[in-house]
Amino acid sequence: MTQIIDGKAISAQIKDELKEKVAQMKEQGTEVTLAVIQVGADPASSVYVRNKKNACAYIGIRSLAYELPEETTEKELLALIEELNGRKDVNGILVQLPLPKHIEEEKVLNTIHPSKDVDGFHPQNVGALCIGKPGFVSCTPAGIIQLLKRSGIEIAGKECVVIGRSNIVGKPMALLLIRENGTVTVTHSRTKDLKEVTGRADILVVAIGKPKMITADYVKEGAVVIDVGIHRNEENKLCGDVDHESVAPKCSAITPVPGGVGPMTIAMLMNNCVESVALQQN
Numbered sequence: 426m427t428q429i430i431d432g433k434a435i436s437a438q439i440k441d442e443l444k445e446k447v448a449q450m451k452e453q454g455t456e457v458t459l460a461v462i463q464v465g466a467d468p469a470s471s472v473y474v475r476n477k478k479n480a481c482a483y484i485g486i487r488s489l490a491y492e493l494p495e496e497t498t499e500k501e502l503l504a505l506i507e508e509l510n511g512r513k514d515v516n517g518i519l520v521q522l523p524l525p526k527h528i529e530e531e532k533v534l535n536t537i538h539p540s541k542d543v544d545g546f547h548p549q550n551v552g553a554l555c556i557g558k559p560g561f562v563s564c565t566p567a568g569i570i571q572l573l574k575r576s577g578i579e580i581a582g583k584e585c586v587v588i589g590r591s592n593i594v595g596k597p598m599a600l601l602l603i604r605e606n607g608t609v610t611v612t613h614s615r616t617k618d619l620k621e622v623t624g625r626a627d628i629l630v631v632a633i634g635k636p637k638m639i640t641a642d643y644v645k646e647g648a649v650v651i652d653v654g655i656h657r658n659e660e661n662k663l664c665g666d667v668d669h670e671s672v673a674p675k676c677s678a679i680t681p682v683p684g685g686v687g688p689m690t691i692a693m694l695m696n697n698c699v700e701s702v703a704l705q706q707n
């Protein structure tokens with residue numbers, strides 16, 4: 426029987442653990458605060474931002490919402506970030522992506538102080554992950570490690586294949602799997618004979634961005650498959666990068682879409698907010 430990895434349940438468990446921790450911190454006089462900045466009114470971003478605020482409310486994290494107009498200049502946004510960097514009562518700063526075209530994303534992300542960078546996008550945090558030092562880790566790959574661990578899936582010594590080399594998912598995913606003593610291969614659009622490589626994977630993490638691209642012939646019998654993709658198909662139904670129907674029967678464990686990786690991203694963001702307090706005290 427294939428184990429369906431329940432991201433909804435695991436993220437709920439993590440959020441409940443954090444809720445307890447935040448209550449204890451409050452008793453000791455520490456409040457956790459996340460500042461969430463959205464520029465413009467991209468509908469998908471508005472949904473993500475609302476979900477983040479709701480998660481904060483559930484756990485007991487104070488959230489400050491900055492909903493800025495589309496015309497906000499880069500200079501104004503950078504000034505707000507600098508102000509929040511300097512505020513002792515703000516622990517985490519999150520700028521929702523994508524930003525309007527007239528604002529340079531890299532400049533914005535690099536302005537967030539590394540000790541408040543709860544998304545884990547600042548080069549200092551990426552570098553810390555690379556050399557195994559403490560710092561914030563990008564939420565989606567951190568969530569995938571939690572999914573594996575809390576589902577009783579051993580990583581050490583396993584052949585791990587990551588499809589996709591983005592800064593937010595693929596690259597940090599590979600680094601985290603190495604940290605867990607996996608043997609890691611990263612594949613991408615220029616990989617020759619992708620099926621041959623993915624066919625060796627004990628753990629296959631798929632972050633390609635193409636609906637249902639990974640079919641059963643890419644997957645080894647008994648593999649663990651983690652699907653990072655989220656798309657809407659012709660019938661307006663959600664699907665992942667993995668053709669779940671054909672792949673699931675071949676796997677020992679697989680994440681569904683929705684309800685797999687998705688809910689973990691916010692849970693790990695909340696975790697980073699809670700951890701930020703200790704990081705800032707050092």
Ligand code: GUN
Pocket residue numbers: 519520521522523544564690
């Ligand atoms: N837009 C889509 N995903 C993310 C994310 O994880 N963080 C931020 N800041 N923006 C996003």
